[in-house]
Every structure is written in C-alpha cells, then in structure tokens.
Amino acid sequence: MTFVKSLLTAAIACAALTSPITHAAPIEIKFSHVVAENTPKGRMANRFEELVEQRLPGKVDVKVYPNSQLFGDNKVLEAMLLGDVQLAAPSLSKFQKYTKQLQLFDLPFLFDDMAAVERFQQSDVGQKLLQSVEKKGLVGMGYIHNGMKQLSAYAPLKLPADAKGKKFRIQTSDILAAQFEQVGGIPLKKPFSEVFTLLQTKAVDGTENPWSNIYSKKFHEVQPYITESNHGLLDYMVVTSKEFLMELPEDIRPVIEQSLKEAIAYGNEVAAEKTLSDREAIINSGRSEVIAMSEDERAQWVKAMKPVWKQFEGQVGKELIQAALDSNQK
Numbered sequence: 001m002t003f004v005k006s007l008l009t010a011a012i013a014c015a016a017l018t019s020p021i022t023h024a025a026p027i028e029i030k031f032s033h034v035v036a037e038n039t040p041k042g043r044m045a046n047r048f049e050e051l052v053e054q055r056l057p058g059k060v061d062v063k064v065y066p067n068s069q070l071f072g073d074n075k076v077l078e079a080m081l082l083g084d085v086q087l088a089a090p091s092l093s094k095f096q097k098y099t100k101q102l103q104l105f106d107l108p109f110l111f112d113d114m115a116a117v118e119r120f121q122q123s124d125v126g127q128k129l130l131q132s133v134e135k136k137g138l139v140g141m142g143y144i145h146n147g148m149k150q151l152s153a154y155a156p157l158k159l160p161a162d163a164k165g166k167k168f169r170i171q172t173s174d175i176l177a178a179q180f181e182q183v184g185g186i187p188l189k190k191p192f193s194e195v196f197t198l199l200q201t202k203a204v205d206g207t208e209n210p211w212s213n214i215y216s217k218k219f220h221e222v223q224p225y226i227t228e229s230n231h232g233l234l235d236y237m238v239v240t241s242k243e244f245l246m247e248l249p250e251d252i253r254p255v256i257e258q259s260l261k262e263a264i265a266y267g268n269e270v271a272a273e274k275t276l277s278d279r280e281a282i283i284n285s286g287r288s289e290v291i292a293m294s295e296d297e298r299a300q301w302v303k304a305m306k307p308v309w310k311q312f313e314g315q316v317g318k319e320l321i322q323a324a325l326d327s328n329q330k
C-alpha cells in the first residue's frame with residue numbers, strides 16, 4: 001500500500017513538473033467611471049477591455065463599471081490608492097486634492113477650441129503635467145477628450161447678470177466655484193451621480209457640462225435652456241496607481257500601455273463626433289432650447305469670469321497659463 005501510494009505521489013509530482021503552469025489567476029483590472037457607456041469615456045473604456053482581452057487572453061481580466069456603479073467620482077482616487085480599483089479617468093477638475101497644476105484646465109475661456117487643447121496636451125509641458133500626481137502615488141497615463149462645456153438652466157442665461165443668485169451644481173473644483181461666484185451665482189460641489197435629481201427637483205437652477213454628458217444623462221429633459229457658451233473644458237486624465245503599474249509583469253505592462261493609447265485615440269474620435277451629434281440630438285428632441293451667444297454677449301461673460309485667472313495664478317503657475325495660451329496659436 002505504502003509503495004503504491006509513493007508511486008502515485010511521484011507520478012503526480014512528475015506531471016506537475018513537466019506541464020507548464022497555465023492556471024495562474026488572471027490579473028484583474030477594474031475600470032471605474034461615472035458616465036454612461038455611450039460617451040467618449042465610456043466607449044474608450046469598453047474598447048480598452050476588448051483590446052486587452054484579445055491580446056492577453058486568460059492573463060488579464062478587465063471589468064468596466066460605468067455610471068458610478070462601483071465608485072462615485074469623489075471616491076475613486078482614494079479607492080485606487082487602496083488597490084480597490086486599477087483604472088479610472090476622472091475629469092481634470094477632480095484632481096484638486098492631488099495636484100494644483102491640473103486646475104489649469106478649469107480656467108474659463110482659456111482654450112479657443114479643442115484643437116488648441118490637443119496641441120497643449122501633446123506638448124512637452126502638457127505631457128509633463130501627467131506626472132503631477134506621482135507624488136501622491138498616482139500615474140497619469142494620458143488625456144482623453146470630452147469637450148467644451150455648455151451652461152444649462154431653468155431660465156435663459158444670456159448675460160452674466162442672468163446667473164445672479166442662481167444655484168449651480170459644479171464638480172469639486174475651487175476654480176469652478178470662483179467662476180460662478182464671479183457672475184453672482186451660488187456654486188454647489190456635488191457628485192455627477194446626483195446631478196439629474198438635483199436638476200429635476202430644482203435643488204439647483206443650473207449646471208455646466210459638455211453635450212455628450214447632457215444628452216446621455218438626459219439633463220436636457222430637465223433643463224429647458226442650454227446656452228452654447230463653450231466657456232470651459234471637460235477632459236479627463238486616465239490614471240492608475242504607481243504601485244499597480246510597477247507590479248505588472250514586464251511582458252504585460254507594454255501591452256496594457258499600448259491598448260490604452262489606442263483606446264484613447266478611439267475615445268477622442270468618439271468625442272469629436274458626439275460633440276456634434278449629441279448637440280443635434282438635443283436640439284431635435286425639442287426638450288431644451290439651445291441659445292446661441294453673440295460675440296458681444298460672449299465678451300461680457302469673458303470679462304466677468306476672467307478675473308479667476310489672476311485669483312488662481314499663484315496656485316496654477318503663471319508660466320503654465322502662458323503655455324496653455326500659446327497653444328491657441330497654430
């Protein structure tokens with residue numbers, strides 16, 4: 001009996017030595033975000049999942065959690081540092097606790113258009129900003145566009161004075177708070193997941209978001225007026241934790257990085273397309289009136305909001321502001 005038993009044990013040991021280990025558990029990557037799936041960020045995250053699973057089958061398992069299902073926007077970075085989520089792409093306005101430099105992107109009327117934003121983000125200065133969160137244990141993997149923000153409200157916002165005394169939901173950014181204070185508004189920092197209800201129940205009068213967020217979250221159904229202001233930017237930084245990135249095996253990390261790069265390029269194409277098509281869809285829905293801004297009206301908003309630049313110049317950095325402005329020249 002003992003002899004048979006040892007023979008069996010030896011046979012099992014032999015088999016274990018000769019067959020390669022194929023059953024190591026896949027590396028799990030949870031990608032958490034707050035927007036709907038059919039948005040630039042949502043589609044980018046899903047494309048990343050597809051690419052990684054094609055290229056690293058059985059080795060890496062990507063799971064995307066949209067619509068704040070896993071973490072709301074104010075919790076996701078803390079969760080990332082605790083290892084509970086591996087990828088996210090919060091809006092650039094949501095990094096204030098981690099770096100003051102990214103606040104640059106919140107300055108109203110800074111970039112002329114998305115081409116200027118792209119030029120700046122791809123410049124040496126823009127790329128260096130991706131590292132601004134490293135001291136806090138995060139790594140910026142790239143930018144992804146959504147687009148320029150529009151102002152929405154219950155009553156038409158034609159001139160800065162129309163915002164006086166109105167409550168506006170904003171992201172967690174002091175610059176965005178100052179921007180609305182400049183026009184006499186009352187800013188309230190609230191998570192994205194609460195915006196629809198805040199608007200529907202009239203707990204706030206208005207908000208700001210790009211076309212694809214307004215359309216995908218149906219804000220236009222509870223905001224009868226949208227002013228096409230293009231007054232600020234809503235873009236994202238794709239981010240992971242330094243610890244997670246460093247621990248990835250040598251053969252896996254470049255594939256993840258390349259897949260992210262391709263997914264971001266795809267997300268940027270979606271952003272460009274949705275800026276036009278979701279705007280059209282909102283107009284065609286007839287639920288919200290889209291108000292154009294004349295040059296003179298725009299000049300008044302610029303004049304009212306621009307003092308915010310000076311107010312935050314010390315935190316953001318004068319040179320950084322100048323570099324962003326330079327990107328407006330082709």
Ligand code: LMR
Pocket residue numbers: 034035073090091146171191192209213234
């Ligand atoms: C918001 O909170 O308004 C946006 O940051 C949501 C998003 O991620 O686009």
